[in-house]
Amino acid sequence: MSNVYIVDTTLRDGEQTAGVVFANEEKVQIAKMLADLGVYQIEAGIPTMGGDEKEAIKKICKLDLGVSIMGWNRAVIKDIEESIACGVDAVAISISTSDIHIKHKLKKDRDWVLKSMVDATKFAKKHNLYVSVNAEDASRSNMDFLIKFAKEAKEAGADRLRYCDTVGMMEPFSIYEHIRRIIDEVGINIEMHTHNDFGLATANTLAGIRAGAKYAGVTVNGLGERAGNAALEEVVMALKYIYKNDLGIKTHLLKEVCEYVSKASGRVLPLSKTIVGHNVFAHESGIHTDGVLKDSKTYESFTPEEVGLQRQILIGKHSGRNAIVAKFREYEIDLTPEEAEEILKRVRSLSVQLKRSLFDKELIYLYNEMREEKIKDVNLQNNI
Template sequence: MEKEIKILDTTLRDGEQTAGVVFANEEKILIARMLDDIGIDQIEAGIPVMGENEKDVIKKIVKSNLKASIMGWNRAVIKDIQESIDCGVDAVAISISTSDIHIKHKLNTTRERILEQMVKATEYAKTNGLYVSVNAEDASRSDEEFLLKFVKLAKEAGANRIRFCDTVGILNPITTYEKIKLIKDTVDIDIEMHTHDDLGMATANAIAGAMAGATYLGATINGLGERAGNAALEEVVLAVKTSMGIDMGYKIDKMQDLCRYVAKASDRMIPSWKSIVGENIFHHESGIHADGMIKNPLTYEIFDPTELGLERKIVIGKHSGTAAIKNKLALFNIQLDNLISYHLLEKVRNTSIAIKRALTDMELLNLYHETLSEINVPKEA
């Protein structure tokens, strides 16, 4: 089935713009290959105009015979696009600001000049046979009428899609939906969401954009990116599949290895509680939750952990109940009656509070044997 939504991964461009992060060239090539193995549609490989080192790695990615489209990022400047063409990419992002605060204070120019630059750069790229994404930087803070004019002129100049950039992460899902729907209703052009996480809503805003009609979602592995980062690739992919019911056909079983590799390459470790790929997200301790999960995992899990290469685990600690303790000890061929369970549960909770963490299996077994001794039950029982 044809994908209804496509993913642009910008880990190698916007992700590497994370303060203090630098990928070695060989790391970038491997990341591109891993993204391609998953099935990502388009990879933004870097910024060619940065220099020969950047161009060299982009050229190597282009020559890697990947199935994904390879995009170079550019300002709305002819020289930038020429550098991208020299790298052999099949697609370019042409980026220019559309908000008055950027136009006045960053670029020191006018709205009219912005439109002229964008049109000229887009026409040049199309003349050279490139797929073009025109990026409206700071679109979320742009004047509505001017932004619509920008989008119309981009389409007339030949742009294949518009990248709507929530550059400072100022939107929420409702305002995102409204802005994207207005553009879709006004101009018939593909829209890509590029969302930042300054307020913790990057993934939610990307999904809201998709629900309003955006057909491309931009993301980075592990949510890397400037300041608070971008929408996380792994979150976006699973959210589209689970909350929107659209299976884009990506090999999500390969996501775990990719996320862990990028974490190591970027020296930005994945928190154990991180959604989708955190190692503890299928660990259950709370008594009610653990009991429900033991009876049927669907009570508290929306997808199978094996899909992501993770494991389900019952954790025994302060919040555990007797069902979880019985389940855990059953793994050691120990069957508990209600009396022993009652006394063992009290010991488990007190011990967990004292040591300020969950118990290991050996600690639980030790408490079990202590309980047997205290209530005078033979250990063989």
């Protein structure tokens, strides 16, 4: 598989999540973190919104982070002028290609769409900008028209085409066919931009890459319109471990970046959030814990340290003896097999009462309780 470039749109589509607003300093900090992580391009926002949005984009450009900074635009010359005023080196020029959007939203026709896109692209190229032509609602567009659109974009000088599954209604097999057809018939670079309405955003991005797309448009934590976009952390780690394609992203920083964006966006990271959730390397079940203690590869695809997390062995209702023995060794207590068995019984009972796994101090309490009962039994037997 050829190399793949990460285009992060946390600051544009991510901030379009209904109810989410980043402070200007947060936008700048997120851009710095993304640059440290090693993404190829940051879609920093929408210059034509003006005000704070424009100021934040300008600040990000001035930082000279060593990554490409893209401004998002409609296929409108004035929008692109605003992007140029911010100092971006790249522009996204977006326009809908589906008849649903053309007829009911834009209230125009296909020729108007082609002309607006070509004029805007030529204008941006004249200003030496890198251009991504974005086919909004590409996945619901007539394929012949989408091919024509892509050909005209390429002729006008576009550097790539963003294929948007705007309402997230594609599945990997069809997306593979769409992307292959565009590449075969047009020979243009493709960026995947997928939404998660059916939980398929990451799968669809991977399918597009499998078909030859070179750019993956993602957001941190999968933020974005409605159910969100393909998550940066999922796409990067899936490429590395499923497709064996290491993009050189500093994955050990992922947890920190995801936590920062979670706080800045006011969207809590679920404990079991893929890749970076606090509990995705927590093991409790006896068979799993036994396996992990013998060799972590038995139940982990990669090590927690690789994404900035730590492994946790929890003791609770589903634990087994080996985990209990290992846990007590951490407290420098060597349990006999009988003691481990006895403590396990007590752990199960207490976990059910509390409806959770147990803390260290509760395990020590159970141990002391067991020892005291044993001493009492011995004393009783000896009539003391």
